[in-house]
Amino acid sequence: MNNGGANDLIGICAPSNIRIGLSYAVHDRVTIGFGTTKFNRLQEFNWKVALLQQTRSNKMPVSVTYYGNFTIDARKKENFRYLSDRYSNFNQLIIARRFNPKLSLQIAPSVSHYNVVKNTMRNDMVAIAFGGRYKISDQTSIMIDYSQPLTSFMLDNPSPGISFGVEFSTSAHAFQIFATNYNGIVPQQNYMFNQNDGFGTDSPFGKGGGQFLIGFNITRNYNF
Numbered sequence: 001m002n003n004g005g006a007n008d009l010i011g012i013c014a015p016s017n018i019r020i021g022l023s024y025a026v027h028d029r030v031t032i033g034f035g036t037t038k039f040n041r042l043q044e045f046n047w048k049v050a051l052l053q054q055t056r057s058n059k060m061p062v063s064v065t066y067y068g069n070f071t072i073d074a075r076k077k078e079n080f081r082y083l084s085d086r087y088s089n090f091n092q093l094i095i096a097r098r099f100n101p102k103l104s105l106q107i108a109p110s111v112s113h114y115n116v117v118k119n120t121m122r123n124d125m126v127a128i129a130f131g132g133r134y135k136i137s138d139q140t141s142i143m144i145d146y147s148q149p150l151t152s153f154m155l156d157n158p159s160p161g162i163s164f165g166v167e168f169s170t171s172a173h174a175f176q177i178f179a180t181n182y183n184g185i186v187p188q189q190n191y192m193f194n195q196n197d198g199f200g201t202d203s204p205f206g207k208g209g210g211q212f213l214i215g216f217n218i219t220r221n222y223n224f
Helices: 003-007 187-193
Strands: 019-027 030-037 042-052 063-073 087-098 103-114 124-135 140-149 161-169 173-180 213-220
Touching: 019 042, 063 187, 087 187, 103 187, 124 187, 140 187
Parallel strands: none
Antiparallel strands: 019 030, 030 042, 042 063, 063 087, 087 103, 103 124, 124 140, 140 161, 161 173, 173 213
């Protein structure tokens, strides 16, 4: 195996950014997982805990889920002064409500943290996201998500993120295709560093701004 093959998982990751992940439900309300992302060679340990679940009687009108991750930047050591410089984490509270069999909405405040950032930035970013899903058939849904950074930096404030897409699902598979102005995959990377203004003129992807990327997710569920 040559060095290029090792860096891109023998061509699986090339040429686009990609994340390969595995999650396991250790309990009906607890899921743990691991993912590896090509960009910056991010190694991510994540967890999700269902704190509250919406009931049909509306005695509990919303579902509340806590999501978190701990991420290691695995690039070469010359990029970092200390081992701890590689670390970042993300914590989010997802408050969701299913209004009817077709429509679900959610709001999700979050805190992103990087141990090391530029001196014009802050180590922590508070943000809030709004999302929705509408089922147009038993197997097909349309989705939209908007996230707004709330913390201000001295320079290079991150741009809000917007994504919209379509999901096709079966009993064991889910396929999503979407457009977004985010170019990262790990959430704290997007909330802290996104400079592509989906609605304005400032974009590193070209003149005129409003540049969107096309991405897709494929999920396979296994029952043991």
